[in-house]
Amino acid sequence: MEISLEGKVALVTGCGPNIGSGIALALSRYGAKVACNDVSDESIAACIRRIERNGGTAMAAPGDVTEEEDVRGYVEAVLERWGRIDILVNNAAVLGGRGVLDEEAAAFERAVRVSSLGYFLNTKHVGRAMAERGIRGSVVCISSSNGWSGTAGVIAYAFSKGGVNNFVRAAAMDLAPYGIRVNSFTPTAPTPDNPELLAAGVTGVLQSPPRGGDRGAGGLGGPTGDEPWRRPERWRGERTPMVPMGTTGTPTDIGHAVAWLSSDYARLVTGTDLVVDGGARARNFAYLPAAAGDLAGPVPLVGLDGSAATE
Numbered sequence: 501m502e503i504s505l506e507g508k509v510a511l512v513t514g515c516g517p518n519i520g521s522g523i524a525l526a527l528s529r530y531g532a533k534v535a536c537n538d539v540s541d542e543s544i545a546a547c548i549r550r551i552e553r554n555g556g557t558a559m560a561a562p563g564d565v566t567e568e569e570d571v572r573g574y575v576e577a578v579l580e581r582w583g584r585i586d587i588l589v590n591n592a593a594v595l596g597g598r599g600v601l602d603e604e605a606a607a608f609e610r611a612v613r614v615s616s617l618g619y620f621l622n623t624k625h626v627g628r629a630m631a632e633r634g635i636r637g638s639v640v641c642i643s644s645s646n647g648w649s650g651t652a653g654v655i656a657y658a659f660s661k662g663g664v665n666n667f668v669r670a671a672a673m674d675l676a677p678y679g680i681r682v683n684s685f686t687p688t689a690p691t692p693d694n695p696e697l698l699a700a701g702v703t704g705v706l707q708s709p710p711r712g713g714d715r716g717a718g719g720l721g722g723p724t725g726d727e728p729w730r731r732p733e734r735w736r737g738e739r740t741p742m743v744p745m746g747t748t749g750t751p752t753d754i755g756h757a758v759a760w761l762s763s764d765y766a767r768l769v770t771g772t773d774l775v776v777d778g779g780a781r782a783r784n785f786a787y788l789p790a791a792a793g794d795l796a797g798p799v800p801l802v803g804l805d806g807s808a809a810t811e
């Protein structure tokens with residue numbers, strides 16, 4: 501099976517150096533032209549550089565995914581330049597946060613807004629552009645394992661990612677008559693493999709740290725208010741022993757899967773979720789995976805970025 505996105509145009513939101521950049525690069529390596537969105541011009545520039553040095557074609561689509569005028573503006577700019585959008589990847593999100601006793605209303609609202617309004621506005625305007633042109637495109641909404649099971653310390657993130665999962669099913673029904681597919685992809689704390697992050701010394705699982713300062717209801721049920729059980733467990737360096745295959749993979753693994761999901765091979769895949777996580781989500785709570793030394797491990801990663809491949 502030779503996946504080709506040749507002739508297709510993709511828009512990826514939130515092209516930061518970790519997952520967004522990995523997906524954008526993969527779509528480009530499979531043949532798509534890629535419009536890179538972010539609120540950070542620096543992240544957009546780095547993503548475009550990465551695509552171009554790997555032989556791809558990219559453009560900037562700067563803007564805030566929660567501002568309808570911004571979304572309209574960059575969607576128009578992509579249509580003006582390339583005439584079509586075949587693939588939308590809703591990826592921009594605000595990670596990290598606090599638990600239900602400590603989260604602040606403004607932070608909760610912002611995190612939920614980016615994942616809810618952001619995913620909605622981009623799906624609406626790109627969906628309309630696809631439908632108007634008869635393009636039977638693909639929308640992929642990046643979810644999280646936090647959208648499927650509970651984690652302490654990220655109440656807004658968990659709320660919004662749970663919402664993403666049902667947004668996908670409902671939007672899939674809205675867009676099915678036009679031949680447009682809508683699915684989610686669920687990453688599970690991948691190991692960064694962007695050479696620029698590796699060069700900067702980032703090697704472990706990359707997640708936003710919990711926000712510091714006064715944790716609001718600090719001390720309730722514990723002496724400091726900052727006990728580990730109030731936060732998601734964060735694995736650094738060595739891979740968590742709780743993953744059956746020994747690894748949840750890299751942004752490159754995510755990119756390969758999103759490229760397939762956006763290709764014509766997946767023409768009847770809609771309203772569902774794809775997860776590439778080494779069995780992490782499939783694991784029953786009472787099952788302890790084999791020790792790292794007893795694992796065969798996955799086959800080697802098919803790298804997409806010259807020097808990449810950390811696993």
Ligand SMILES: NC(=O)c1ccc[n+]([C@@H]2O[C@H](COP(=O)([O-])OP(=O)(O)OC[C@H]3O[C@@H](n4cnc5c(N)ncnc54)[C@H](O)[C@@H]3O)[C@@H](O)[C@H]2O)c1
Pocket residue numbers: 513514515516517518519520537538539540543563564565566590591592593594595614618642643644645686687688689690706707
């Ligand atoms: N890193 C993980 O462990 C992990 C695990 C599961 C799911 N995910 C999901 O994968 C996706 C990417 O995660 P990541 O680790 O690369 O995160 P990241 O924080 O590195 O990247 C998110 C990007 O979104 C951008 N962004 C935030 N708000 C925006 C807005 N309003 N408009 C436009 N851009 C905006 C940020 O500037 C940033 O570049 C997110 O949807 C996240 O929820 C991440």
